[in-house]
Amino acid sequence: MPFSVPQELLDEILDNLAGDFRSLKACSLASSTMVARTRSHLFKMCHLSARHLLAFRDLLRSPNCTFIPHVRSIQAYRYSSSSEDRYFNEVAEDLRRLTNVRVLQVILNIVLDASNVDDYLLRGFFAAFPHTTRFVLLCGFGTKSFAVPLIRTLCMFPALEELQLRDTSTWRVEAAPAGVIPPPKLRSVVLTMDTNGPILAWMHVTGHLPNLSSVHLALVKLRQGPTVRAALQELGGALRHLDIEVTFTPGNYWAPSANVFDLALHPNLQTLVIRDHSDTSLSTPTR
The missing domain is CATH 3.30.750 (Transcription Regulator spoIIAA)
Structure with a gap:
């Protein structure tokens, strides 16, 4: 017996079942009118x-x-x-x-x-x-032991808008090859430890930093401090969200001073988060 429910209403009902795979599978078997919508969630x-x-x-x-x-x-x-x-x-x-x-x-x-x-x-x-x-x-x-070609990997995604690099702390990232530019629509980055400096330096050289609207930097290494400081000064009016994880424990990690954050440079900033991860386990310099 065919359904008399309008397709738009039926689709909305199925959308509310998103995540309930058992129900979605049952609905897909009930009527051909629900197959396409259930598959859009199931797959x-x-x-x-x-x-x-x-x-x-x-x-x-x-x-x-x-x-x-x-x-x-x-x-x-x-x-x-x-x-x-x-x-x-x-x-x-x-x-x-x-x-x-x-x-x-x-x-x-x-x-x-x-x-x-x-x-x-x-x-x-x-x-x-x-x-x-x-x-x-x-x-x-x-x-x-050698420089990982992470920057060239990122360039394999020309439509990239959001980048998250997590748990890459053991990587030594290659310097950006000449003429290699970031994906033009890249607006959001999450970087950590050894990826902070090289990725920000690459975006600085190519003039991409002012395009970023969301930046999350985790546990900046001490040697990357100048690069990160310069990057924060270059981020401009497009920036909406800034999240930095720092440690004020002496050692191999950078602790930004108060004058690093010039909020006048970011008139459209909506959220500013500074997380303190100070811990004795982070105080030992890494080679």
Whole structure:
């Protein structure tokens, strides 16, 4: 028996069930009029791991695959200790079919070295999502033995608007290659520890800092203090939100002085957050 409820009202009801996957699945089986809307919620985010990646690839290749336009967010888990991790690069061409993906979150539990860094950051998997507007990178392991090409990785997302780099404290980020500019629509950044200085320096050189509307800096290293101080002076009228995590414990972390914050430079600032993470565990200089 066909539904007599107007489609707009039916869609609103289904939107209120977002997150209730059991109910959404039941609704998708109840009537063809609810299939498209339920799928827009059921397949909004896909979680990818090496163990299930080939099965996911086979679904994408199927002529009967109907969920592709509904996938808007990818969360990927990568482990260099897994022999199946190579699948991420091998299925990259198939993942390119997910053209509506706008959010990419990647958890890297890897040990980078000079022999594998390009495979993890500059080829294959990351190159499959050029339409990403929000990129979140979390790293469980890393290296300081060489400069990680993080800046070139970010340039693989030309439509990027929001960047979050978390738990990358063991990375030594490369200097920006000549002529490489930030994604033009990038407005929001969350940086931490060893990524603060190089990313801000890159944005300073390219003149991108005045475009930022939201900046979150976590645990700025002492050697990065001058770079961060200069960046704060360059942020201008576009800035709406500023969040800085500092430690006033002597050691390897920068503690900004009062004259660093000239609020007159940010007339449109709406929120200012300064978090004190002073702790004896942070007082030992890091090499």
